[in-house]
Amino acid sequence: DIQMTQSPSSLSASVGDRVTITCRASQSISNYLNWYQQKPGKAPKLLISAASSLRSGVPSRFSGGGAGTDFTLTISSLQPEDFATFYCQQSYNTPYTFGQGTKLDLK
Amino acid sequence: QVQLQESGPGLVKPSQTLSLTCTVSGGSISRGPYYWSWIRQHPGKGLEWIGYIYYSGSTYYNPSLKSRVIMSLDTSKNQFSLNLSSVTAADTAVYYCARGINPFDYWGQGTLVTVSS
Numbered sequence: 001d002i003q004m005t006q007s008p009s010s011l012s013a014s015v016g017d018r019v020t021i022t023c024r025a026s027q028s029i030s031n032y033l034n035w036y037q038q039k040p041g042k043a044p045k046l047l048i049s050a051a052s053s054l055r056s057g058v059p060s061r062f063s064g065g066g067a068g069t070d071f072t073l074t075i076s077s078l079q080p081e082d083f084a085t086f087y088c089q090q091s092y093n094t095p096y097t098f099g100q101g102t103k104l105d106l107k
Numbered sequence: 108q109v110q111l112q113e114s115g116p117g118l119v120k121p122s123q124t125l126s127l128t129c130t131v132s133g134g135s136i137s138r139g140p141y142y143w144s145w146i147r148q149h150p151g152k153g154l155e156w157i158g159y160i161y162y163s164g165s166t167y168y169n170p171s172l173k174s175r176v177i178m179s180l181d182t183s184k185n186q187f188s189l190n191l192s193s194v195t196a197a198d199t200a201v202y203y204c205a206r207g208i209n210p211f212d213y214w215g216q217g218t219l220v221t222v223s224s
Binding site: 032034036042043044045046049055087089091094095096097098099100101 | 153154155156167169170171203208209210211212214215216217
């Protein structure tokens with residue numbers, strides 16, 4: 001199985017901050033990398049697919065980058081509604097696997 | 108707008124079979140080329156992909172669960188289902204249905220299934 005490792009596991013930040021979350025795959029996955037946001041008690045929501053393609057309706061302050069084994073999710077200016085847990089997920093090989101999550105909370 | 112909704116028992120006894128159904132609205136599950144997935148999340152933990160069923164009926168299961176999983180389609184009701192046999196407390200989780208595999212673009216709200224006697 002492809003292991004996905006996110007860093008950091010948790011992050012405290014303030015409204016207006018720029019934050020970056022990293023996701024590393026245990027082998028190259030080209031750009032088969034997706035990002036999800038999950039709020040407590042809710043299902044995950046797709047933010048970005050194919051490493052950098054922003055889903056329609058997702059604010060442009062979210063951006064994704066990377067290829068191969070190293071990927072990033074950046075939020076350019078945190079808004080109050082952005083505090084949540086973020087997951088990366090590889091869709092290069094079955095079984096599809098997720099990172100362990102990065103919990104972003106208010107400093 | 109595609110919507111998915113899980114349904115099924117919230118409590119299952121150990122060694123029994125967990126059975127969940129996902130009802131899809133806003134699109135036909137038999138119209139390709141969509142995959143339909145099940146994903147679970149243990150309490151307070153990360154996400155685990157269980158497997159998918161393709162609109163044609165073909166399936167792929169996570170090898171970690173393969174021996175206990177069966178997925179099926181009911182196109183007349185626009186539903187797909189998950190059966191997980193021989194459950195233990197380790198199968199207690201929130202179970203989500205979702206459309207797709209690359210990526211999972213629409214999700215149900217999730218349903219908590221507790222395995223307990």
